[in-house]
Amino acid sequence: MIDAQHIDLSFDGVLPVLQGVSLCVKAGEFVALAGPSGCGKTTLLNLCAGLVGLPTGQRLTVGGEAPVLGDRRVAYMLARDSLFPWLSALDNAAFGLKVRGVPLVQARETAAAMLKRVGLGGSEHKLPKALSHGMRQRVALARTFAMPSPLLLMDEPFGALDAQTKLQLQDLLLQLCQEGERTVLFVTHDLSEAVALADRVVVMSSRPGRIVADVPVPLPRPRSIRALQTSEDFHHTYRQGWTHLEAGWVHHEG
């Protein structure tokens, strides 16, 4: 689904951001990109979304083609919920479908079902100001999953939530991903989140971002966030990832 080969990228030609990054994500895989802040995780995600232009001569394909901004096969979820304050929860959840040309009635029906699925049945007509942070992020999840896009690009979607809400939403994301064949590229700086959700954790070094490890997660699906807390495999994989993260820092400082 995503194939990046030896990507080098610098901003303004001076500040190196990515260095020799190669990444392959197969259809149906859930891959987490973990690394320290500023290591270029979001930039790599933005390259895949077509938000950042690919330098000439570099090779990156999404679904076999060069990334294009607005590709219907891609749904993007930002770090903040990005709900439109003037739209109800229902219209926010239907927004992606509406922009992509789905008739309004049908878009609302799909969005209403998805809101119910994320536990917000009965809150359809509430404005974002009447929703908690967790509820707002649930609406953002509903907006992302209401679109039938096979590739989801998620940029630290739970980064700003409190610990308890974060665990609840991670569980919800696991369920939503298990229900449909989606490929997910998930950016996070939280290693435990990466291990809990993903099939593989790709660890990046400090800037300029390089891939220092590709750690397979041997945890069976379906998963439950609560059950993982006592899993030896979970803690083992976490320790493995942490070792690589540290190595990335040491390399950077050296």
Add this chain to the structure above:
Amino acid sequence: MKADIVRTWGLHALLVALVLGLWEWGARAGWVDQSFVGSPLGIAAFTVENVTNARLWGDLVWTLTAVFASFAIGSLAAMATGLAFVTWPRLEAFCEPYIAALNVLPRIALVPLFILWFGLGLGSKIAMGVSLTFFIVLSTTVAGIRGVSQDHITLTRTLGASGGQLFFWVTLPGAVPVLFSGLRLGLIYAFLGVVGAEVIASERGLGQQLAYLGSTFHVNGVWSLLLDLALIGVLIMKLLGWLERRLLHWQ
């Protein structure tokens, strides 16, 4: 809470009654010259007489027509220019010195030119209102559009939105709160500009009536007209407040 409101209004009524009572007493006793400051009962008598006079209503319609026409023309032109400036920043940079020079010019100084170009009728009053409204709404339009959440824009672009969808579904509603504060000021300044231009020279209008009453030493009439203008200003603000509550209920 209710008792507080009653007490506040009671205090206001007491203060106004005291000032008006002292004023009337002073005027009758000869402490103040009625030819220069008038008297509350004289103002009330003029107001009652003027309200039943068709001339007042004709002038009111004339003034309000000029105010709303200049507000509509000035605001629409400013919003279109603001959008062009945000879309093409080089155009903004090029026009900036001219905009800055025109904006610092005392607009009332343009009235003689406007009268020469558009005559003593509505045209010169509308031109005056537009010259004030335009610059206020222009700066808030630019600030409003530039202040739209980048997250909203990024998200909408990743969805493949067209330029029209991005503008009407994201940029415009996102800019409305800031834009509205500019529109509110723009309407007040349109009112100010139109009445100011009428005072200087006009065929009709409340400002013209005010200038006539002043030049004929009809001080009670001047006070009465000033009260009318204040009342119109308050009603305009109430109308905008109502509109704002409806349009920005999501805030």
